[in-house]
Amino acid sequence: MDPATPPATADTPPDLGHGRRPGYLYRQVAAYLASQPDQWLKVGQVTTAIAARSSGAVFEALKKMAAAGYAHHHLGPHRFQITQAGIDAAGAMPPPAPRAPASGGGGRSARRQPVARPNGDLYFPRKLAGATDVDVLRRLRDKRIPVLLYGPPGTGKTALVEAAFADLLTVAGTGDTVVEDFLGNFIPLPDGGFEFVYGPLVVAMREGRALLVDDATLIPPKVLAVLYPAMDGRRVITIPGYRNERVEAVDGFYVIAGHNPGVHGAILTEALASRFDVHIEVTTDWELARHLGVPSPAIRAAIALNADLAAGRVSWAPQLRELLGFARVRKTLGLPAAVANLAGRAPEDDREHVLAVLRQHFGADTSALTLGKQR
The missing domain is CATH 1.10.10.10 (Winged helix-like DNA-binding domain superfamily/Winged helix DNA-binding domain)
Incomplete structure (x- = not known):
């Protein structure tokens, strides 16, 4: 950002620049x-x-x-x-939103207000580069700096992007993802004809929207290559399956990707990694888990299992997604069922190790959730 240009805040919308005053x-x-x-x-x-x-x-x-x-x-x-x-x-700016009161004693401002995701769930911003993760992603988009988010599944990568960009489109990557999932394809009509429906990459380029390529490293590299001319200085693609139609990106178009290292089939190629100027690791926020009602023993067990994961002793450890699921199951079925369900979510090869850790925190009778005898 140009030092001479004051940054936009929640009370001042971003401006056109050109030396014009805020608003x-x-x-x-x-x-x-x-x-x-x-x-x-x-x-x-x-x-x-x-x-x-x-x-x-x-x-x-x-x-x-x-x-x-x-x-x-x-x-x-x-x-x-x-x-x-x-x-x-008549074009007058709305009054500014009231600011959160400062917390007592330390002089620090209160917890940053959560951001609503499209599904209505709330995302709680986290600190990043002297600001919040949501603010940082929005600033990077403004400067057209693509970001690769990486970390274990369930740490909140998708939730962060949805909170940052309300205009988001998403391609969910798998090993079966094809070029048409980005560009579009012909669909049959009731009268027997066909109509070409543009894919999310084309829509995002034409409407100036953000595009999340989720689980990008599961997508075959030859398929991912369709993104590269849209992301570089050309910002232009063609649609070979539809009259070689030319598509140019308008301002606001932005690509961000998610990557789960260690997941079977995930391949982070140099071609993909080099297209993203910023790589941000996303890990589970244990304090947030506590704030959202996850019991302390479950958090301590998850921290221990994540240490084992980092040391290579297991291939899986519960993240925020699993912990929030734990809290919901506990509320619905009780604590023993929630613990047993968490054990059952572990891969079979890791289950005995996971059970041993859970028993340290919840008791010796812990086992995976299993159907019992008829009453």
Whole structure:
């Protein structure tokens, strides 16, 4: 970021730059929506109409309008329509949100407010590079710096990306992922014909949206190559299966990927690794697990098993996803069933070791969850 340009905050939407004062982009966005009061407008439409440099910044301004009640927000795809309150505001910025009070004694601010994911679940931001992980990802997107998140399954990589980018599209990688899963394919119509439906890569490029390639290292390298011209300076691809159609990326388009090291079949090639300028390790946040109601013995057992995982003594250890599942099962079926279920989630080769650790924290009668005799 240019040192002369003040960073955007929760109270000040990102600006166009060009030396204009804060709030200029917001007022442009609001004015354009007010000029089309009966229309539902996509982010890309607004970005093009006002000649903005970043559709991501436009999206943030639109979300700020929606949060203030100045615009309706429709999902799938994201569309916005100005409300009467927005028209009455005549482009004025909403009042700033109240700041969280400082915690007593230490002078540090209270826990950062959680961010809602598209499914309604809350994500609790974590510290990263002097800010929060959500803020850092948004800043990297603004500068077109791609990120590879890596860490064991269940540590919250996908949740972080969903919290950071409300306009996210996702490709879930497997060994069976093909080029058409990125570019699109023909689908049959009821009348017997076929229609070409664009894939998430094409949609993200044309609408200036973020694209998460989840479990990227499970995807065959030849398939992943479809991403590379979209990510480099060209930012252009063609669709060989559909008239060699040319697709150019608009501002806001961004690629981020997730990688689970050690998972069977995962291959991090040099070609893939070199495309991502920032690599961020994502591990389980034990304090967050406590905050979300996971019992301390379960957390201590998980920490011990993760130490064994790092030492190569086991191939699996429970992460945040499993611990939150533990808390839900405990609430529903009781503690013994939750412990037995956690043991049963371990791979068969690791189960005896996992059981031994769980017995240290929960008692000698711990075993995997198994059906018993008929009553």
